[in-house]
Amino acid sequence: MHQAPAAGSRSRPPPSTRRRLRPRARRAGPRALLNLITPLRGRILSYGWLDGAPAQLGATELILRGLTLTGCAGTAWLDEVARQRSAALTATAQGLLTPVIDSVLPLADAVKGHQMLEDRVAFGTVRP
Structure with missing residues (x-):
């Protein structure tokens, strides 16, 4: 049985696991990757389409697994990036972002x- 992480902790695989899964994830495609995401807690971030069309995943596939999809595109997202840019650059200069x-x-x-x-x-x- 999988235990949820303690409150405030991050659920992220260790670097060795991420290095091992990265090549597999690139070859697998979006549908196969759904099985690698933790049900009821997993999140997918759709950020650009470097290799052509966006992945074709249906809402039902995400809902049945309890996953969250967040996209980064459009004028609302670009406006928010512009609004946050100064704070992000300041945090980077202060060494808060690496x-x-x-x-x-x-x-x-x-x-x-x-x-x-x-x-x-x-x-x-x-x-x-």
Whole structure:
């Protein structure tokens, strides 16, 4: 039986599990990924469509699993991003937000860095 996390704690798999599941998730497609999301607590964030059309998931599939779908698009979302931009930049400058950096590569490996981004194998930023 799966226990819910303690109040205030985050339910997130450890980095080793995320690294192991990441390639599987890329190959599986959206429908198969639904089985990897914790029922009644899982959240899906739809943020851009890098490889074409958005994933086709029906509301029934999400409702039956008790999942939440959040999308990031449209004028309301863009207005909110603009409103929050200053606070986010201030928090970053104060060291309160830390970017996720997947790799730091020498400039000579710029082609490799671009390939990592195009192949979507990087988790976070790839920096020279």
